[in-house]
Amino acid sequence: xxxxxxxxxxxxxxxxxxxxxxxxxxxxxxxxxxxxxxxxxxxxxxxxxxxxxxxxxxxxxxxxxxxxxxxxxxxxxxxxxxxxxxxxxxxxxxxxxxxxxxxxxxxxxxxxxxxxxxxxxxxxxxxxxxxxxxxxxxxxxxxxxxxxxxxxxxxxxxxxxxxxxxxxxxxxxxxxxxxxxxxxxxxxxxxxxxxxxxxxxxxxxxxxxxxxxxxxxxxxxxxxxxxxxxxxxxxxxxxxxxxxxxxxxxxxxxxxxxxxxxxxxxxxxxxxxxxxxxxxxxxxxxxxxxxxxxxxxxxxxxxxxxxxxxxxxxxxxxxxxxxxxxxxxxxxxxxxxxxxxxxxxxxxxxxxxxxxxxxxxxxxxxxxxxxxxxxxxxxxxxxxxxxxxxxxxxxxxx
Amino acid sequence: xxxxxxxxxxxxxxxxxxxxxxxxxxxxxxxxxxxxxxxxxxxxxxxxxxxxxxxxxxxxxxxxxxxxxxxxxxxxxxxxxxxxxxxxxxxxxxxxxxxxxxxxxxxxxxxxxxxxxxxxxxxxxxxxxxxxxxxxxxxxxxxxxxxxxx
Numbered sequence: 001x002x003x004x005x006x007x008x009x010x011x012x013x014x015x016x017x018x019x020x021x022x023x024x025x026x027x028x029x030x031x032x033x034x035x036x037x038x039x040x041x042x043x044x045x046x047x048x049x050x051x052x053x054x055x056x057x058x059x060x061x062x063x064x065x066x067x068x069x070x071x072x073x074x075x076x077x078x079x080x081x082x083x084x085x086x087x088x089x090x091x092x093x094x095x096x097x098x099x100x101x102x103x104x105x106x107x108x109x110x111x112x113x114x115x116x117x118x119x120x121x122x123x124x125x126x127x128x129x130x131x132x133x134x135x136x137x138x139x140x141x142x143x144x145x146x147x148x149x150x151x152x153x154x155x156x157x158x159x160x161x162x163x164x165x166x167x168x169x170x171x172x173x174x175x176x177x178x179x180x181x182x183x184x185x186x187x188x189x190x191x192x193x194x195x196x197x198x199x200x201x202x203x204x205x206x207x208x209x210x211x212x213x214x215x216x217x218x219x220x221x222x223x224x225x226x227x228x229x230x231x232x233x234x235x236x237x238x239x240x241x242x243x244x245x246x247x248x249x250x251x252x253x254x255x256x257x258x259x260x261x262x263x264x265x266x267x268x269x270x271x272x273x274x275x276x277x278x279x280x281x282x283x284x285x286x287x288x289x290x291x292x293x294x295x296x297x298x299x300x301x302x303x304x305x306x307x308x309x310x311x312x313x314x315x316x317x318x319x320x321x322x323x324x325x326x327x328x329x330x331x332x333x334x335x336x337x338x339x340x341x342x343x344x345x346x347x348x349x350x351x352x353x354x355x356x357x358x359x360x361x362x363x364x365x366x367x368x369x370x371x372x373x374x375x376x377x378x379x380x381x382x383x384x385x386x387x388x389x390x391x392x393x394x395x396x397x398x
Numbered sequence: 399x400x401x402x403x404x405x406x407x408x409x410x411x412x413x414x415x416x417x418x419x420x421x422x423x424x425x426x427x428x429x430x431x432x433x434x435x436x437x438x439x440x441x442x443x444x445x446x447x448x449x450x451x452x453x454x455x456x457x458x459x460x461x462x463x464x465x466x467x468x469x470x471x472x473x474x475x476x477x478x479x480x481x482x483x484x485x486x487x488x489x490x491x492x493x494x495x496x497x498x499x500x501x502x503x504x505x506x507x508x509x510x511x512x513x514x515x516x517x518x519x520x521x522x523x524x525x526x527x528x529x530x531x532x533x534x535x536x537x538x539x540x541x542x543x544x545x546x547x548x
Binding site: 115118119122123126127129130131133134137138140141239 | 487522525526533538
């Protein structure tokens with residue numbers, strides 16, 4: 001009984017959460033921020049679905065934007081062709097069309113998943129990349145899909161809650177998959193293919209399933225995007241989209257659903273927030289970089305010294321980072337004595353991708369396994385982390 | 399330009415096949431841990447390969463810049479970077495003749511497509527060839543598709 005209570009409770013909580021987000025977004029935010037809320041949900045869906053292929057099954061795919069694109073164009077095409085005849089209520093139509101997009105994308109996923117049976121590592125990655133580019137070039141040259149001008153999707157309603165509900169569904173599906181015996185076979189394929197095969201795991205079926213399910217969710221996200229924006233072009237789904245989604249998965253810790261979700265939101269929000277920074281002078285910029293490099297180098301050095309105890313190591317990290325910040329401020333003042341450093345200014349809006357990239361490099365150097373590593377958020381996990389910290393405090397006190 | 403490319407290619411294959419640094423590189427590629435047990439400084443070798451690879455990319459960039467004809471932008475390296483990766487995989491990763499063959503095949507295929515008149519599909523055709531080749535020869539054209547042993 002408890003099982004069903006928990007299950008229905010979480011379904012209701014997800015729906016309530018989606019409506020809450022819709023309500024808050026409608027009441028407090030302007031159009032621009034509301035669009036960001038929708039896009040964040042789409043990115044969460046994409047990252048979690050790529051995590052299923054990339055993190056959980058271990059098939060290195062860098063063509064996720066292709067599935068996203070197939071979904072968007074399939075649903076857009078359906079709306080363009082049939083919305084006049086169908087005459088359904090818009091909500092029902094949107095759901096149907098997104099399912100259509102998901103189906104289209106899952107067929108594409110099946111097509112890519114099939115060759116992946118024979119390929120691994122770099123070779124699979126390059127095939128997925130190639131598939132993504134081929135799809136984009138094909139669409140760009142098909143006039144009946146709008147070609148490189150893009151495609152209009154005549155649809156004017158927008159439902160923020162539906163997009164978030166899709167994101168929640170994706171998270172729930174991959175979590176439940178991981179809890180089941182079938183999910184364990186996915187993990188087995190990631191850890192060691194040969195051993196998994198020896199234990200009787202159908203590797204072929206598992207890989208293709210991962211591709212089909214992952215791309216179906218990406219396709220649904222594409223459908224949502226097409227109908228929210230009402231306009232899609234092939235360049236919306238260029239190669240760098242795939243890379244951004246991949247970055248989200250890797251940064252969050254590949255294999256961790258929580259990590260993918262958090263990283264998707266943060267990595268999507270960060271470049272948007274950085275647009276509004278005030279311009280910085282060359283001196284500040286140089287000081288920040290020097291301090292950052294010094295702090296990272298010292299941290300890495302301490303990491304490799306194995307004789308130190310844990311509290312000692314923590315203390316050193318704290319000293320390095322606080323010292324780094326102070327030294328950076330001092331250095332910034334010192335450097336602004338040099339006139340050329342003081343007078344050249346950089347617009348932060350233009351530097352934002354640089355800041356983004358530097359953040360990524362620093363994070364990956366300090367924590368190569370991703371922010372969440374293999375952990376998932378759960379109450380038990382949180383309790384464990386807190387307990388460990390309390391124990392450590394008690395140890396260090398006397 | 400052709401002479402430069404050929405000379406660089408020969409130099410690189412001599413370096414990889416004949417020198418001790420080259421042998422160390424191949425050892426690291428084969429097995430990380432065993433290589434370090436054999437007294438190879440793995441970090442140093444990786445740094446060295448990055449230095450050599452970037453230097454060669456720089457040489458290629460100089461050659462490109464002399465005939466590209468359009469003003470250089472910061473995005474000039476994106477397409478060649480991806481295509482280089484595709485060419486290396488097409489020929490088989492880890493094989494220098496393979497990379498040369500892959501690059502030549504891709505270049506010829508692209509030019510042929512433009513000649514036939516489908517210039518808008520220029521970037522796609524090399525990728526289609528790549529997928530077809532990998533379907534039949536998963537290790538690339540000249541690469542060895544090693545069977546994984548337990």
